[in-house]
Amino acid sequence: MHRAIEETLRWEPAVQSAARHATRDTEIRGVRIAKGEVVHCMLGAANRDPAHFEAPNLFDVRRSNAGDHLSFAVGRHFCLGAPLARLETRVVLETLWAHCPGLRLDPERPSAPCGYEFRKPNTLWVEWDA
Numbered sequence: 001m002h003r004a005i006e007e008t009l010r011w012e013p014a015v016q017s018a019a020r021h022a023t024r025d026t027e028i029r030g031v032r033i034a035k036g037e038v039v040h041c042m043l044g045a046a047n048r049d050p051a052h053f054e055a056p057n058l059f060d061v062r063r064s065n066a067g068d069h070l071s072f073a074v075g076r077h078f079c080l081g082a083p084l085a086r087l088e089t090r091v092v093l094e095t096l097w098a099h100c101p102g103l104r105l106d107p108e109r110p111s112a113p114c115g116y117e118f119r120k121p122n123t124l125w126v127e128w129d130a
């Protein structure tokens with residue numbers, strides 16, 4: 001369960017980027033950034049960095065380093081609600097599985113996440129065994 005939640009966070013983060021203001025002139029891999037400029041740090045892209053995550057486009061609940069994702073950002077503005085978000089996800093999944101045996105996605109009505117900030121599927125059709 002723990003790895004499934006972390007892999008889900010890595011694979012499709014609800015927040016795709018975090019904005020930062022440069023506190024000084026700097027250069028990153030040949031790109032000059034002036035003091036005061038806004039930098040959009042692409043969290044979703046970092047989560048699929050092939051230098052860090054093997055086969056990054058693969059959703060793998062057994063991935064041992066899934067928790068290295070940046071979906072809650074990093075540094076002093078690290079998401080204050082990260083432990084609550086993780087707990088809520090666990091409680092929701094455990095409750096759904098307890099009450100809806102065989103819970104699965106409806107293959108007839110697929111859905112995909114969309115949006116940039118607060119990325120999510122607009123609908124999620126599921127079915128389960130009565």
Ligand code: HEM
Nearest residue numbers: 014015018019071072073076077078079080081082084085
């Ligand atoms: C899966 C769910 C969530 C995701 C992916 C998420 C993601 C993020 C990210 C990426 C940031 C950093 C933004 C930045 O640095 O510019 C952030 C900040 C923050 N989040 Fe979340 N968040 C989630 C759930 C929650 C929940 C449940 C709460 C509170 C109940 C919460 C409260 C906050 C607060 C207060 C900040 C600002 C922290 C600061 O600026 O010091 N988040 N979140």
